[in-house]
Amino acid sequence: MKKILITGALGQIGSELTMYLRRLYGDANVIATDKNPNGPEKVLKSGPFEAVDVTDANKLAEVIKKYSPDTVIHLAAILSAVGEAKPELAWNVNMNGLYNVLEIAREMKLAVFTPSSIAAFGPSTPRVKTPQDTIQRPTTMYGVTKVAGELLCDYYFQKYGVDTRGVRYPGLISYDTLPGGGTTDYAVHIYYEAIKNKKYTSYIKQGTYMDMMYMPDALEAIVQLMEADPTKLVHRNAFNITAMSFAPEHIAAEIKKHIPEFEIDYNVDPVRQSIADSWPDSLDDSAAREEWGWNPKYDLASMTVDMLEKLREKLK
Ligand code: NAD
Numbered sequence: 001m002k003k004i005l006i007t008g009a010l011g012q013i014g015s016e017l018t019m020y021l022r023r024l025y026g027d028a029n030v031i032a033t034d035k036n037p038n039g040p041e042k043v044l045k046s047g048p049f050e051a052v053d054v055t056d057a058n059k060l061a062e063v064i065k066k067y068s069p070d071t072v073i074h075l076a077a078i079l080s081a082v083g084e085a086k087p088e089l090a091w092n093v094n095m096n097g098l099y100n101v102l103e104i105a106r107e108m109k110l111a112v113f114t115p116s117s118i119a120a121f122g123p124s125t126p127r128v129k130t131p132q133d134t135i136q137r138p139t140t141m142y143g144v145t146k147v148a149g150e151l152l153c154d155y156y157f158q159k160y161g162v163d164t165r166g167v168r169y170p171g172l173i174s175y176d177t178l179p180g181g182g183t184t185d186y187a188v189h190i191y192y193e194a195i196k197n198k199k200y201t202s203y204i205k206q207g208t209y210m211d212m213m214y215m216p217d218a219l220e221a222i223v224q225l226m227e228a229d230p231t232k233l234v235h236r237n238a239f240n241i242t243a244m245s246f247a248p249e250h251i252a253a254e255i256k257k258h259i260p261e262f263e264i265d266y267n268v269d270p271v272r273q274s275i276a277d278s279w280p281d282s283l284d285d286s287a288a289r290e291e292w293g294w295n296p297k298y299d300l301a302s303m304t305v306d307m308l309e310k311l312r313e314k315l316k
Contacts, residue, residue: 001223003029004031004070006032006075007060007072007076008075008077009039009049010032012174013172013215015043016177017222018043019042019043022047027046027047028047028048031048031067032047033049040177054097055092060100064110072111072112074101076097079179081275083140084271084275087141094146095149101114102156114153114237115166115167116146116166118171118211118283119140119142122135123277124137126280138278150237153236165225165226165228168238169213169218171210171213172218173214173303175191175215175310183275186203186204190248191311192311194259194262194308195259198261199265201266202266203266203269204269207247208247209245210276212243212300213298214296214298221241221294235291239292239294240283241296242296244298245282254304259308
């Protein structure tokens with residue numbers, strides 16, 4: 001990667017990824033784009049920004065041609081909980097947005113990174129140590145678009161030779177930008193509430209395991225996979241990656257080690273609970289480890305130390 005254009009750059013991943021890549025590749029070589037210019041000042045001011053709606057193929061092509069990047073990191077999407085409330089919007093943004101990116105990549109010979117998700121699995125998928133290649137019959141609109149997106153990326157590689165690569169992210173935890181309406185958002189909100197109110201009411205019930213990852217590992221995964229030797233990649237898109245798997249009571253117990261008064265209680269949201277129930281408990285990420293050296297640094301304990309420290313500073 002030398003010159004990179006990011007879509008959805010003002011979201012939870014994009015706002016941190018843009019800053020990270022600008023440090024690695026130079027401010028001018030990382031072009032941030034999002035639907036509207038409403039987002040963190042540091043992203044908008046530290047390098048190029050363009051307002052681009054990814055469903056507008058002409059505008060997307062115009063901006064890509066203006067900057068001539070070699071790589072597009074496509075993050076613009078509608079996430080799981082919002083997608084269930086607005087399935088038509090999720091289909092339009094997630095499918096047509098990706099199609100538009102892949103078409104321009106084909107024309108201009110660009111590499112494309114796009115994340116899939118644990119949402120690409122469903123209730124009939126093996127739940128524990130979910131294999132890389134397995135049954136994928138998701139029951140959410142978000143999941144449907146993620147599986148279709150995985151297949152579309154494979155298709156563009158096989159049919160047109162577009163250098164498509166991607167991972168299946170678990171729930172991502174970060175302190176910089178709040179998550180955009182996913183099912184794993186509780187694992188971010190719990191840290192904020194622990195610091196602000198010393199208690200948290202979880203919309204996900206006790207005993208619900210989901211895979212999670214701390215943002216620094218999620219960012220590193222992109223760079224590692226995009227810089228990986230293509231001859232070593234047996235898979236290309238949709239690598240399972242994970243760093244930890246826990247249920248709400250486990251994250252609460254970890255927070256309690258640092259904030260002894262902290263308490264968790266539960267008021268389950270049936271929509272998000274049923275989404276969580278349709279996802280794996282834990283992923284097998286051995287293909288990513290073998291093919292491009294995936295090896296996350298943070299576990300629940302080290303992430304909790306860092307999250308609490310960074311949030312205390314932020315919420316002062
Ligand atoms: P987010 O909701 O925080 O950010 C998405 C960004 O896309 C927002 O800034 C939004 O303004 C933008 N966007 C929405 N519609 C757009 C459009 N039509 N045109 C241009 N931009 C538009 O999401 P995120 O957490 O940063 O997720 C980025 C990617 O990672 C998505 O593909 C998501 O499915 C995937 N992912 C995220 C997680 C997670 O836990 N955050 C987990 C698995 C996969």
